[in-house]
Amino acid sequence: MKKLDLFVFRSFIGPLVLTFFIVLIILILQFLFMYIDELIGKGLGVKIMTELLYYFSLTFVPMALPLAILLASLMTFGNIGEFNELTALKASGIPLRRIMRPVIIIVALLSVISFFFSNNVQPYSYRKARTLLYDIRRKRPEINIQSGTFINDIDGFSIKIGYKDPSTNRLEKILIYDHREKKGNTSVTFADSGYMKVTPDETGMIMKLFNGHSYNDLEEKDAAASLRRYPFRRDVFKEQTIVIPLSGFELERSKEDLFRFNSATQTISRLQYFIDSLSNMNEIRKKNYIIEFNTVNIYTQRNFYIPDVTQSDSAEARKAMVFSPYEIFDTLSPVIKKFVLDKALEFARFSANYVNQKRELIHNDIKTLRNYQIDYHKKFTLSLACIVFLLIGAPLGSIIRKGGLGTPAVISVFFFVIYYIISISFEKLVRENHINIFAGMWAAFIILLPIGVFLTWKATTDSSIFNTETYILIFKRIKDKLYKIIFNIKDEDTPVDR
Numbered sequence: 001m002k003k004l005d006l007f008v009f010r011s012f013i014g015p016l017v018l019t020f021f022i023v024l025i026i027l028i029l030q031f032l033f034m035y036i037d038e039l040i041g042k043g044l045g046v047k048i049m050t051e052l053l054y055y056f057s058l059t060f061v062p063m064a065l066p067l068a069i070l071l072a073s074l075m076t077f078g079n080i081g082e083f084n085e086l087t088a089l090k091a092s093g094i095p096l097r098r099i100m101r102p103v104i105i106i107v108a109l110l111s112v113i114s115f116f117f118s119n120n121v122q123p124y125s126y127r128k129a130r131t132l133l134y135d136i137r138r139k140r141p142e143i144n145i146q147s148g149t150f151i152n153d154i155d156g157f158s159i160k161i162g163y164k165d166p167s168t169n170r171l172e173k174i175l176i177y178d179h180r181e182k183k184g185n186t187s188v189t190f191a192d193s194g195y196m197k198v199t200p201d202e203t204g205m206i207m208k209l210f211n212g213h214s215y216n217d218l219e220e221k222d223a224a225a226s227l228r229r230y231p232f233r234r235d236v237f238k239e240q241t242i243v244i245p246l247s248g249f250e251l252e253r254s255k256e257d258l259f260r261f262n263s264a265t266q267t268i269s270r271l272q273y274f275i276d277s278l279s280n281m282n283e284i285r286k287k288n289y290i291i292e293f294n295t296v297n298i299y300t301q302r303n304f305y306i307p308d309v310t311q312s313d314s315a316e317a318r319k320a321m322v323f324s325p326y327e328i329f330d331t332l333s334p335v336i337k338k339f340v341l342d343k344a345l346e347f348a349r350f351s352a353n354y355v356n357q358k359r360e361l362i363h364n365d366i367k368t369l370r371n372y373q374i375d376y377h378k379k380f381t382l383s384l385a386c387i388v389f390l391l392i393g394a395p396l397g398s399i400i401r402k403g404g405l406g407t408p409a410v411i412s413v414f415f416f417v418i419y420y421i422i423s424i425s426f427e428k429l430v431r432e433n434h435i436n437i438f439a440g441m442w443a444a445f446i447i448l449l450p451i452g453v454f455l456t457w458k459a460t461t462d463s464s465i466f467n468t469e470t471y472i473l474i475f476k477r478i479k480d481k482l483y484k485i486i487f488n489i490k491d492e493d494t495p496v497d498r
Helices: 002-039 046-082 085-091 096-137 268-302 315-320 325-330 334-400 406-431 437-441 443-460 468-487
Strands: 157-164 171-178 187-198 204-217 232-245
Touching: 002 046, 002 096, 046 085, 046 096, 046 334, 046 406, 085 096, 096 334, 096 443, 171 204, 187 232, 268 334, 334 406, 334 437, 334 443, 406 437, 406 443, 437 443
Parallel strands: none
Antiparallel strands: 157 171, 171 187, 187 204, 204 232
16 A cells, blocks of 8 residues: 555656646746736846745745645546556555545645645745835836826925827826925926936936926015015926936845734734734724714704703703603794704715714725735635645546546636636635635635535446436437427337337
């Protein structure tokens, strides 16, 4: 049996390593496609890019491992079945579960390693990766300028452009506020068009402006406040060149605690601490909102128009009085009735606005809490997904009996897409507080685990669930049954060969 375990181990470990790095490279390429616009043209060296990809690759390990196990188990048992080695083992009296035992042990260890990796390594690598990506985004301000928004990345300047031609880098409707003297908006420049580029030594940025004008407030000396004339200077130009110094143009490293409160950078103990703290804080806020609403919006206004209540009435007399709004309203004059109705509508609108405002605040607080709860459960679900995908991949490989990367890759991608869609869909429902956190985060595991158990049972009993003749026979039986029901034919009337 030791030779059997060694044989299965060697057959499994090679495809596992190969598929793991293939999946990891695919995830890294997906990351590059997402942030390619923010990385190109920044003058990043090989060291910075290697560091960025290294940290992000560490964050992808818990996600890449389940898919690699699914693909490797399909390839391993598909190869064994394709070369009739699985048939020989079963013929010698060795059941499939015994053949799968070394793979199950390996995947169980990988599941534990994945859990500790996502709990200890991933938070650190995610924090480093996000901090480095944040620093890279700030490296070349002229690349980040987008049309229609103010850019404050350059120290002492606030720049806005109306349109940017990506092919020629031509800028239109340029608005520049110079805040270097820290006196407010005292120096403003507007240009119809222009170009912008960085100097060869990367110490400044040259802005060439066309057809514009600039305004500069002039300082008045020894003038009383009542006698100030607020002079300014207006310059009109057809062409003007502005050189803006770029201090710290090289990549400036931020502190590592920049994303220290992000939910993805926390361990399980820290996540549990934040979850408990945010839950208690949300409950306290809800109670305070209710107390504030009852105190300010209802009870302070309720006795405003109750008649026969004077300051001399005792508290017991006030409590004994029965509040009857219809009787009180009938005793009022028409003018007072109109005033009361207007006040009631005003209070109702105010109360509705108050409730909507506080409901939005509570919803935002719950979304923040859900982020920490989602990352807490992800550390468990991604680890257990390794076992679920093994229960799907190993029996499917023994049933299909096709090795290589073709058929196993197609089936692996199919099941992983199902897992991914279920996870993302239910995670969104959890984030919007539509369903319970446990039901949402464990939905994919709960749905796919019975499928894996069913496939394992079918493979153990040598069921040919992928044999087309089996389904043709079932379809033929259903067709014959419907034929008898439609034409009211009894069994004894049915010809033997039809």
